[in-house]
Amino acid sequence: MVDLKRSASVLGNRLIACNGACADVEHDAAAGIPPRCLFFQPRGTARGAVVVGLNPGRMGQAEQQYLLAREVTYSATVDYWREQLIRCDRYYRRMEQLIDVLRIHGSIWWTELAKCQSRPETKRLSEQTLRRCRRQFLGSELDAVPADWPVVAAGRQAFEATAYLLPDRAVLGVPHPTGSYGGWPLRDGSFPADLQEVADSWLASTEPLAVWLTSASSGRREPIR
Numbered sequence: 696m697v698d699l700k701r702s703a704s705v706l707g708n709r710l711i712a713c714n715g716a717c718a719d720v721e722h723d724a725a726a727g728i729p730p731r732c733l734f735f736q737p738r739g740t741a742r743g744a745v746v747v748g749l750n751p752g753r754m755g756q757a758e759q760q761y762l763l764a765r766e767v768t769y770s771a772t773v774d775y776w777r778e779q780l781i782r783c784d785r786y787y788r789r790m791e792q793l794i795d796v797l798r799i800h801g802s803i804w805w806t807e808l809a810k811c812q813s814r815p816e817t818k819r820l821s822e823q824t825l826r827r828c829r830r831q832f833l834g835s836e837l838d839a840v841p842a843d844w845p846v847v848a849a850g851r852q853a854f855e856a857t858a859y860l861l862p863d864r865a866v867l868g869v870p871h872p873t874g875s876y877g878g879w880p881l882r883d884g885s886f887p888a889d890l891q892e893v894a895d896s897w898l899a900s901t902e903p904l905a906v907w908l909t910s911a912s913s914g915r916r917e918p919i920r
Contacts, residue, residue, distance in 0.1 A: 703735035707769035720811035743801030750809035789872035858905035
């Protein structure tokens, strides 16, 4: 069986050394802002899932100072994620809850389509940045993760990109859990009955489906398939 923790470490160390110059994102290891957000969360031996966001949010001062105090290494980013983000950050808390409600009880491979935070002036990541990061990093990550692990994408752009990039994977898209547009599908820690039925059908399908799952209150009465 593949040692996913070791695979994440190997890929993470390669990631943090990236010196690419994509025009719409930024990284500066000397300032404590590296490429980041590749994490493996062990949760048992059942089938797990890959959670994919678009790219890291802009780094807060606390995280930046944490990395600078410990040297900017992949292991330091993992330590901060384990000590702070997985327990306290709304994105990780809500996405893990969603994974549990989907009845996926195995480990989680957390990643992003692009590994660097956007520049302040960037409104939308370019297709070329997503293509470059997919070629250099995400492809190798998915080669390491079991082929039957579904992908859960956070946010519409992440869902659309992932659905096209990964035609052989089951992909579920949900509104970003920290976004302002609404539509988050969980209510009081569970899906409404109609969404639970759609989610169960998506996960059980023998054909890899791409499904957008959103609350009816967002204005779409039916999930988009």
